[in-house]
Amino acid sequence: MTALAASRASADAGARPPLLSVSHVDKVFGRDVVALSDMNLEVGQGDFISLLGPSGCGKSTALRLIAGLSHPSSGTIRWAQERKDGDLSVVLQEPTLMPWATVAQNVFLPFRLQGRRYRAVRDEILEALKLVGLEKFQNAYPRELSGGMKMRVSIARALVTRPRLMLMDEPFAALDEITRFKLNNDILAMREKIGCTVIFVTHSVFESVFLSDRIVIMAARPGRVIRELAVAEPYPRSEAFRTSPDYAAQCRAASEALKEAMGAHDDH
Amino acid sequence: MTITEDTRLQDATTPAALPADAEELARMRRRRAEKIGQWLLPTLVVLLSLVAWDRIVVINEIPHYILPRPGLVAKTLVEDWPILFDSLLVTLQITMGALAIAVLGGVGLAVLFTQSRWIEMSFFPYAVILQVTPIVSVAPLIFIYVDSKIAGLLICAWIVAFFPILSNTTLGLRSADHNLRDLFNVYGATRWQRLRFLQLPSALPYFLGGLRIAGGLSLIGAVVAEYVAGTGGIGSGLAFRILEAGYRLNIPRMFAALLLIALTGIVIFASLSFLSHMLLRKWHESAIKRET
Ligand SMILES: Nc1ncnc2c1ncn2[C@@H]1O[C@H](COP(=O)(O)OP(=O)(O)OP(=O)(O)O)[C@@H](O)[C@H]1O
Numbered sequence: 343m344t345a346l347a348a349s350r351a352s353a354d355a356g357a358r359p360p361l362l363s364v365s366h367v368d369k370v371f372g373r374d375v376v377a378l379s380d381m382n383l384e385v386g387q388g389d390f391i392s393l394l395g396p397s398g399c400g401k402s403t404a405l406r407l408i409a410g411l412s413h414p415s416s417g418t419i420r421w422a423q424e425r426k427d428g429d430l431s432v433v434l435q436e437p438t439l440m441p442w443a444t445v446a447q448n449v450f451l452p453f454r455l456q457g458r459r460y461r462a463v464r465d466e467i468l469e470a471l472k473l474v475g476l477e478k479f480q481n482a483y484p485r486e487l488s489g490g491m492k493m494r495v496s497i498a499r500a501l502v503t504r505p506r507l508m509l510m511d512e513p514f515a516a517l518d519e520i521t522r523f524k525l526n527n528d529i530l531a532m533r534e535k536i537g538c539t540v541i542f543v544t545h546s547v548f549e550s551v552f553l554s555d556r557i558v559i560m561a562a563r564p565g566r567v568i569r570e571l572a573v574a575e576p577y578p579r580s581e582a583f584r585t586s587p588d589y590a591a592q593c594r595a596a597s598e599a600l601k602e603a604m605g606a607h608d609d610h
Numbered sequence: 611m612t613i614t615e616d617t618r619l620q621d622a623t624t625p626a627a628l629p630a631d632a633e634e635l636a637r638m639r640r641r642r643a644e645k646i647g648q649w650l651l652p653t654l655v656v657l658l659s660l661v662a663w664d665r666i667v668v669i670n671e672i673p674h675y676i677l678p679r680p681g682l683v684a685k686t687l688v689e690d691w692p693i694l695f696d697s698l699l700v701t702l703q704i705t706m707g708a709l710a711i712a713v714l715g716g717v718g719l720a721v722l723f724t725q726s727r728w729i730e731m732s733f734f735p736y737a738v739i740l741q742v743t744p745i746v747s748v749a750p751l752i753f754i755y756v757d758s759k760i761a762g763l764l765i766c767a768w769i770v771a772f773f774p775i776l777s778n779t780t781l782g783l784r785s786a787d788h789n790l791r792d793l794f795n796v797y798g799a800t801r802w803q804r805l806r807f808l809q810l811p812s813a814l815p816y817f818l819g820g821l822r823i824a825g826g827l828s829l830i831g832a833v834v835a836e837y838v839a840g841t842g843g844i845g846s847g848l849a850f851r852i853l854e855a856g857y858r859l860n861i862p863r864m865f866a867a868l869l870l871i872a873l874t875g876i877v878i879f880a881s882l883s884f885l886s887h888m889l890l891r892k893w894h895e896s897a898i899k900r901e902t
């Protein structure tokens with residue numbers, strides 16, 4: 343059997359305890375922009391799900407709905423257990439740091455908004471900065487950092503509360519290829535340590551295959567899920583996976599699925 | 611897990627022993643010349659104008675009650691210092707008081723405006739009306755209704771000064787990064803937390819820009835109001851001294867008072883600029899010196 347096996351969402355997620363379920367979600371902007379139509383997704387604990395699809399297919403909209411930043415026009419999004427402070431974190435395409443605050447203060451933000459004191463969580467902050475390799479830059483200001491380092495700070499801020507679910511919206515799209523590869527490796531390594539569930543939006547087939555165990559392929563107009571692929575390669579994945587024939591085969595399969603997704607609609 | 615560091619922060623300077631190329635040398639020379647010129651040229655212009663002024667008065671035999679020589683102005687400034695200094699203090703007091711109220715009122719209103727669109731819709735037009743109505747036309751009314759002269763002066767100066775702070779701060783509070791706003795929402799920030807940790811810091815550069823304008827305006831407001839309030843009583847500021855000297859044809863003292871007002875304006879602007887630089891130098895583009 344090829345390592346890449348097409349499967350339905352429920353079949354795979356059934357193996358893991360559920361974290362969150364998106365059922366029959368529609369999102370309509372204004373009167374007639376259907377950003378998302380009948381989206382269903384069972385997110386299991388420990389999943390690494392990539393949302394892959396062409397521009398405008400509703401990936402960001404789906405993420406914003408899951409983050410609670412906007413509400414579905416119809417359908418429901420339910421957490422299996424009640425969501426607590428710090429259970430959810432997001433990383434956006436831009437690092438989105440507060441320019442007036444130091445690196446450590448930026449990482450402190452989620453705790454600060456929970457009403458906790460800096461002194462009480464200093465160890466967690468340092469730990470998160472160590473995870474992204476920036477403990478030496480605690481007192482630097484964002485403008486002193488390179489694009490890749492800023493993104494690391496953003497990731498540290500997302501990790502610092504040890505979230506159960508991390509949402510990432512094309513976090514590496516603005517970075518150069520070398521930095522992006524490095525961060526891909528690092529993200530997997532961090533997840534090994536923290537063990538959180540990730541939903542990761544990307545345009546890149548290669549990135550999605552390398553990172554995730556489930557790839558959700560979406561199509562535009564209206565935005566919808568058209569199929570799901572599983573990547574059977576076990577974690578931890580190393581640089582060796584990236585150069586293996588297996589990886590190439592899976593990328594090809596995902597590309598074809600994506601092409602199908604885009605062909606399913608005329609205007610691309 | 612190992613993470614290799616990005617190298618941007620590492621030292622990028624070349625060893626000092628390397629000879630700089632011709633272009634670099636020329637640029638360094640140009641920069642040094644500019645630095646000197648920045649001070650030297652205005653100083654030269656002032657000196658030349660003073661000499662020209664002096665010569666014109668002497669050659670045309672202009673009497674000192676029409677145009678005094680610069681030396682006489684300086685002499686008057688020293689001789690009348692006790693009177694002028696007291697007046698300066700009064701003007702400064704009004705200016706600073708008005709600026710302080712303008713800051714409180716401007717920032718307070720801006721916060722209210724950004725908390726509620728309805729409040730903004732209700733009151734913003736009046737803020738604009740207050741701003742566009744020339745203060746000289748409103749001031750007489752104020753002095754009729756307000757008994758205390760000091761309070762009247764304060765109100766006039768405040769009206770002139772508060773608008774730039776209000777409009778700049780409102781703009782700043784609004785201009786907080788959208789992504790950061792989303793992030794605050796994801797983390798369940800309260801309205802107060804969003805104001806305190808996101809909107810106010812975002813507004814700081816805008817506020818400081820407004821403050822610099824307001825500093826100059828509150829001086830103008832104080833002086834104009836004093837002209838309108840006219841002579842008499844306690845609390846005679848520099849504008850009063852100018853009026854008084856004008857009645858008595860004491861033109862040198864008029865010039866001396868004028869000089870003090872101008873200097874006050876410069877000092878206010880410079881200190882507010884300095885304050886702004888100190889508050890922003892760590893993070894804001896406007897205050898960061900470019901390396902290239
Ligand atoms: N706030 C909004 N108001 C109106 N339409 C919107 C809004 N947000 C998104 N849309 C529309 O919904 C559709 C899906 O947008 P979305 O941003 O989710 O796509 P995406 O898959 O993230 O695209 P990209 O890859 O370019 O980021 C698009 O057609 C977009 O124009």
Ligand SMILES: [Mg+2]
Nearest residue numbers: 401402403511
């Ligand atoms: Mg998007």
